[in-house]
Amino acid sequence: MPMVEAKGVHKHYGAVEVLKFVDLTVARGEVTCLIGPSGSGKSTLLRCINHLEKHDAGELRVDGELVGYVERGGKLYELSDRQICGERAQIGMVFQRFNLFQHLTVLDNITIGQVKVKGVDPDTARVKARELLTRVGLDGKEKHYPSQLSGGQQQRVAIARALAMEPKLMLFDEPTSALDPELVGEVLDVMKDLAKSGMTMIVVTHEMNFAREVANTIYFLDQGVIEESGDPRTVLTSPSSDRLKSFLSKVL
Amino acid sequence: MATDGDDTARVVPVRHYGQWVGSVVALVMLAMLVHTLLSKVPSTTGQQICHTTNGVRSCHPLLVWRFGWNIVFQYFTTSEILHGLVTTIELTLVAMALGIVIGVVIAVMRLSTNRLLSTIAWSYTWFFRGTPVYVQIFFWFFIATIFPTLTIGIPFVNVTFIHIHVNSLLTAFVAASVALALNEGAYMSEIARSGLIAVDEGQTEAASSLGMTRSQTLRFVVLPQAMRVIIPPTGNELISMLKTTSLVSSAGVVELFGATNNISAANFEVIPLLVTASLWYLIVTTILSIGQFYLERHFARGALRSPPPTPIARLRADVRGVVAKFRTPRVAKGVSP
Ligand SMILES: Nc1ncnc2c1ncn2[C@@H]1O[C@H](COP(=O)(O)OP(=O)(O)OP(=O)(O)O)[C@@H](O)[C@H]1O
Numbered sequence: 001m002p003m004v005e006a007k008g009v010h011k012h013y014g015a016v017e018v019l020k021f022v023d024l025t026v027a028r029g030e031v032t033c034l035i036g037p038s039g040s041g042k043s044t045l046l047r048c049i050n051h052l053e054k055h056d057a058g059e060l061r062v063d064g065e066l067v068g069y070v071e072r073g074g075k076l077y078e079l080s081d082r083q084i085c086g087e088r089a090q091i092g093m094v095f096q097r098f099n100l101f102q103h104l105t106v107l108d109n110i111t112i113g114q115v116k117v118k119g120v121d122p123d124t125a126r127v128k129a130r131e132l133l134t135r136v137g138l139d140g141k142e143k144h145y146p147s148q149l150s151g152g153q154q155q156r157v158a159i160a161r162a163l164a165m166e167p168k169l170m171l172f173d174e175p176t177s178a179l180d181p182e183l184v185g186e187v188l189d190v191m192k193d194l195a196k197s198g199m200t201m202i203v204v205t206h207e208m209n210f211a212r213e214v215a216n217t218i219y220f221l222d223q224g225v226i227e228e229s230g231d232p233r234t235v236l237t238s239p240s241s242d243r244l245k246s247f248l249s250k251v252l
Numbered sequence: 253m254a255t256d257g258d259d260t261a262r263v264v265p266v267r268h269y270g271q272w273v274g275s276v277v278a279l280v281m282l283a284m285l286v287h288t289l290l291s292k293v294p295s296t297t298g299q300q301i302c303h304t305t306n307g308v309r310s311c312h313p314l315l316v317w318r319f320g321w322n323i324v325f326q327y328f329t330t331s332e333i334l335h336g337l338v339t340t341i342e343l344t345l346v347a348m349a350l351g352i353v354i355g356v357v358i359a360v361m362r363l364s365t366n367r368l369l370s371t372i373a374w375s376y377t378w379f380f381r382g383t384p385v386y387v388q389i390f391f392w393f394f395i396a397t398i399f400p401t402l403t404i405g406i407p408f409v410n411v412t413f414i415h416i417h418v419n420s421l422l423t424a425f426v427a428a429s430v431a432l433a434l435n436e437g438a439y440m441s442e443i444a445r446s447g448l449i450a451v452d453e454g455q456t457e458a459a460s461s462l463g464m465t466r467s468q469t470l471r472f473v474v475l476p477q478a479m480r481v482i483i484p485p486t487g488n489e490l491i492s493m494l495k496t497t498s499l500v501s502s503a504g505v506v507e508l509f510g511a512t513n514n515i516s517a518a519n520f521e522v523i524p525l526l527v528t529a530s531l532w533y534l535i536v537t538t539i540l541s542i543g544q545f546y547l548e549r550h551f552a553r554g555a556l557r558s559p560p561p562t563p564i565a566r567l568r569a570d571v572r573g574v575v576a577k578f579r580t581p582r583v584a585k586g587v588s589p
């Protein structure tokens with residue numbers, strides 16, 4: 001059973017169709033990169049996967065379970081807010097603008113989800129938080145506030161915060177787009193390590209070298225449609241559609 | 253800069269002549285104010301003081317403080333005034349605490365996607381901001397005349413659980429607290445709302461993505477950050493409330509202003525007792541302002557790379573600065589003969 005399976009997922013805002021019958025499959029332990037021009041619906045697709053947005057039609061499953069609904073006797077029942085929160089807690093998300101909790105220290109940013117959502121006791125949560133900080137290379141930054149860290153450091157804390165929930169799937173929405181060029185590498189390195197450890201990841205990115213090196217599959221999204229997909233070498237080196245060709249000529 | 257090697261260039265600061273003139277004028281006016289405050293004038297009772305020196309009898313009018321300082325200090329700490337002061341503080345704290353709770357609830361309702369809730373919240377603010385607080389105070393004092401009893405039961409059916417006489421429930425103090433709190437809630441809701449709106453949407457999304465419920469997101473992520481925006485105007489509201497409580501004296505609650513009124517009604521020393529009340533209001537306001545400073549500092553954590561200095565730290569830095577100023581010329585001269 002794949003980790004994520006989308007069949008004919010459709011999403012519109014008013015009259016604007018943002019996702020048009022998207023099919024996508026993400027196998028367990030694999031890294032999938034979503035590429036495509038601005039406004040093509042990449043963020044929207046990610047946000048549908050953890051139900052920050054509600055898709056309007058089609059079937060979207062994470063770990064075999066329908067996102068936002070439960071199937072009983074051939075009928076779909078909408079999940080309650082609490083159940084949706086339970087689903088989200090198992091999916092980590094990393095944002096372009098980090099979105100660290102500004103009023104909390106680095107350590108508290110990493111423990112708050114464990115303590116308040118999973119009910120882990122604070123001491124255990126702190127031990128785990130320190131381990132994760134070591135893993136993302138931020139030993140000794142526990143007591144700092146996000147505003148006292150560089151962008152790259154903040155993004156690594158954000159990754160640690162998501163990992164603290166022990167997610168089965170990680171979503172990255174342009175995790176390096178808000179960073180100065182010299183800070184991009186440190187975040188990508190953490191993500192590469194994570195990929196090596198067997199985490200299932202969906203990454204929206206403009207870093208084509210990262211996609212080529214790490215991705216198992218690349219999806220090219222354009223105007224809400226999956227134009228092309230496949231293994232990185234085929235998609236990036238011998239694109240078949242004109243749209244992908246012109247997109248690649250701009251970003252490579 | 254064109255300096256020849258070891259000779260340090262002297263820095264001549266900009267001279268602000270306008271500031272000098274302004275300061276002198278301000279100092280003169282300050283001196284006049286102090287002089288008036290501390291001046292003595294002939295007693296209005298026309299009392300005279302007479303001496304006989306070397307068989308010559310001379311009389312001159314009795315001089316008394318213009319602001320009746322002796323009377324101010326005579327009454328300053330009498331139990332009547334102190335009781336009034338305590339009532340004022342109690343009323344302020346109770347009304348403000350309730351007002352803040354009401355305000356946050358109304359603000360959250362106002363921002364809710366539920367149209368009914370947001371309409372109710374809007375109407376609340378509309379009503380309580382739209383009528384004078386003085387009128388509202390009297391309304392709650394006289395509410396027992398239109399609702400003599402309070403009944404808790406199932407509406408529209410004849411089932412009752414509790415039956416209370418409103419007059420016994422709404423003492424003057426309770427009525428005053430309710431009136432002030434409901435009115436304050438309307439103002440606080442606008443303050444709380446602006447604070448909640450000021451928190452970046454990304455914070456809410458991050459909290460959701462961790463699996464926090466909406467109420468957890470509000471309590472652990474949004475409200476603590478909204479506090480930074482909410483606290484300064486709330487401090488103003490608290491100080492304003494301290495003084496608004498004086499309105500309830502005319503409805504029979506003997507708080508600070510009521511107590512000074514009662515005394516001056518008996519001894520006709522109106523101005524000295526007004527001064528007494530004002531001094532107490534100033535003292536409490538000063539204490540509240542200091543508390544506000546530290547509270548703001550506390551909630552600013554994380555928002556600023558380094559917190560603002562405390563007044564004591566600033567004073568120390570000022571002293572150091574002045575000392576350094578006197579020392580610099582010697583250092584700057586350096587190698588000069
Ligand atoms: N809440 C919304 N209301 C209306 N339209 C929206 C909303 N959110 C997104 N859109 C529209 O949906 C389209 C897809 O947006 P999305 O953010 O998914 O694009 P994207 O591929 O992530 O782009 P980018 O690379 O710029 O982040 C855009 O045209 C955008 O204007």
Ligand SMILES: [Mg+2]
Nearest residue numbers: 042043044173
């Ligand atoms: Mg996007």
